[in-house]
Amino acid sequence: MGLFRLKGFPGTGSFPHGIHPPDNKALSANMAVEVMETPGTVTLPLLQHLGVPCKQIVKSGETVSYGQMVGKGEAFVSASLHAPIAGKVKRNIKVTLPNGRRLDAIAIQAEGEQIPPERIWEDVRFTQWPRPKDCFTDYEPMDIVKKIQASGIVGLGGAAFPTHVKVMPNDTRMIDTLMVNGCECEPYLTCDYRLMVEAPEAIVTGALLAGRAVSAREIVICVEDNKPEAIRHLQDAARKTVVQVAVLKTKYPQGSEKHLVKAVLGLEIPLGGLPADAGVAISNVQTMATVARSIIKDIPMTHRVISVSGRGICNPKNIFVPIGVSLAQVVDFCGGLTPDAARIISGGPMMGFSFSDLSAPVTKGSSGLTILTHDEVRKAEETHCVRCGRCVDACPMNLVPTKLALAARYKNPELAGQYHIRACVECGSCSYVCPAKLNLVQLIREGKAQLNAWERR
Ligand code: SF4
Numbered sequence: 001m002g003l004f005r006l007k008g009f010p011g012t013g014s015f016p017h018g019i020h021p022p023d024n025k026a027l028s029a030n031m032a033v034e035v036m037e038t039p040g041t042v043t044l045p046l047l048q049h050l051g052v053p054c055k056q057i058v059k060s061g062e063t064v065s066y067g068q069m070v071g072k073g074e075a076f077v078s079a080s081l082h083a084p085i086a087g088k089v090k091r092n093i094k095v096t097l098p099n100g101r102r103l104d105a106i107a108i109q110a111e112g113e114q115i116p117p118e119r120i121w122e123d124v125r126f127t128q129w130p131r132p133k134d135c136f137t138d139y140e141p142m143d144i145v146k147k148i149q150a151s152g153i154v155g156l157g158g159a160a161f162p163t164h165v166k167v168m169p170n171d172t173r174m175i176d177t178l179m180v181n182g183c184e185c186e187p188y189l190t191c192d193y194r195l196m197v198e199a200p201e202a203i204v205t206g207a208l209l210a211g212r213a214v215s216a217r218e219i220v221i222c223v224e225d226n227k228p229e230a231i232r233h234l235q236d237a238a239r240k241t242v243v244q245v246a247v248l249k250t251k252y253p254q255g256s257e258k259h260l261v262k263a264v265l266g267l268e269i270p271l272g273g274l275p276a277d278a279g280v281a282i283s284n285v286q287t288m289a290t291v292a293r294s295i296i297k298d299i300p301m302t303h304r305v306i307s308v309s310g311r312g313i314c315n316p317k318n319i320f321v322p323i324g325v326s327l328a329q330v331v332d333f334c335g336g337l338t339p340d341a342a343r344i345i346s347g348g349p350m351m352g353f354s355f356s357d358l359s360a361p362v363t364k365g366s367s368g369l370t371i372l373t374h375d376e377v378r379k380a381e382e383t384h385c386v387r388c389g390r391c392v393d394a395c396p397m398n399l400v401p402t403k404l405a406l407a408a409r410y411k412n413p414e415l416a417g418q419y420h421i422r423a424c425v426e427c428g429s430c431s432y433v434c435p436a437k438l439n440l441v442q443l444i445r446e447g448k449a450q451l452n453a454w455e456r457r
């Protein structure tokens with residue numbers, strides 16, 4: 001771990017194992033967020049988060065206004081859905097997301113006067129936020145939780161867990177520390193980075209509000225040391241508040257929750273455990289900005305910032321987009337694909353999903369698109385495992401990836417369970433280092449699905 005020391009926290013600022021893939025962030029890191037125009041239609045899958053799908057509460061033919069609730073999250077672990085445009089509800093449809101899930105969706109055709117999307121973005125980036133330290137005590141903890149729930153906010157870092165569940169006060173599991181995740185360790189993606197640079201006040205305000213909801217004594221925003229500008233902006237915004245900024249060593253997958261807790265607090269989360277078991281709640285920087293906007297400006301979650309990057313897109317960008325816009329429109333907005341574009345990935349190259357159907361919509365959990373060229377994906381032939389152990393050295397969860405992958409390949413879910421396949425965070429480090437080019441993480445994902453099916457039988 002070298003000489004890296006974390007100032008003011010018990011952790012070392014890093015974690016054992018992990019890898020250092022080229023980050024390729026320079027392609028889009030300096031691209032200020034652009035606002036996408038209102039699209040002609042949006043498609044809103046009823047499940048855009050971990051948990052139970054929301055229930056459609058509008059009928060086809062009905063007219064809806066901007067921000068109107070169109071799907072209600074009725075279960076505790078569910079999130080409501082709001083119209084990102086004004087328009088008419090079309091006939092119900094099904095959509096297939098890049099991860100292969102096929103879901104019921106509400107389609108809305110734009111109609112009538114629209115709120116200019118620039119205005120919606122201004123509410124996030126707004127330079128005249130009430131001073132963070134002055135405003136957050138105006139809100140009672142339970143009111144903050146209820147508002148987050150009513151606004152349909154989910155974790156925007158990728159996992160899309162409903163945020164109200166994370167910040168709900170809980171007598172049995174007290175939360176000491178709210179950690180705000182600004183690591184964005186996936187190569188290529190820079191949407192969180194841009195938000196930290198362009199809207200630090202909203203992030204700090206959201207962190208104070210969420211920290212108040214969960215009664216955290218400490219609030220810490222965690223950023224890797226390869227983002228000095230973001231660190232400077234956050235430190236400025238957090239001055240004279242209780243929010244601290246922890247500068248962590250750049251290493252993949254530093255943004256994984258368990259590794260963040262280890263790096264900052266020096267605490268181990270046991271196998272099968274959650275950050276809450278260590279008294280920690282973790283939420284992403286963009287989620288915090290959305291929380292601030294929802295509570296202070298009274299606007300539900302309808303838009304998010306995504307990155308579109310890679311050498312296979314003509315103009316890499318960071319874009320503020322309405323949820324439900326098609327990925328094809330997003331690609332068009334970036335000037336289209338280059339002639340040598342070869343692979344489209346939803347998310348980043350380490351944890352994302354390759355897909356080809358650009359009619360899929362942006363969802364609340366979409367962090368962006370990475371588009372690689374033929375050169376970058378030159379297909380290396382898969383060979384046999386040479387038992388070099390590199391995957392074991394790279395695995396930040398101390399697993400034996402080759403054994404997990406073999407158990408999955410030979411459809412032995414019981415064995416996969418014994419090897420703790422569920423502890424795998426699907427970071428892709430093992431696949432990245434494997435000299436035999438085995439797609440270990442893909443096999444491990446299949447192994448997890450086999451184990452779930454086997455346990456349900
Ligand atoms: S086994 Fe899972 S956690 Fe370990 S390196 Fe591979 S993908 Fe990451």
Ligand code: SF4
Pocket residue numbers: 384385386387388389390391392401402433434435436437438440
């Ligand atoms: S890195 Fe690849 S070749 Fe080496 S032990 Fe792991 S699976 Fe086998």
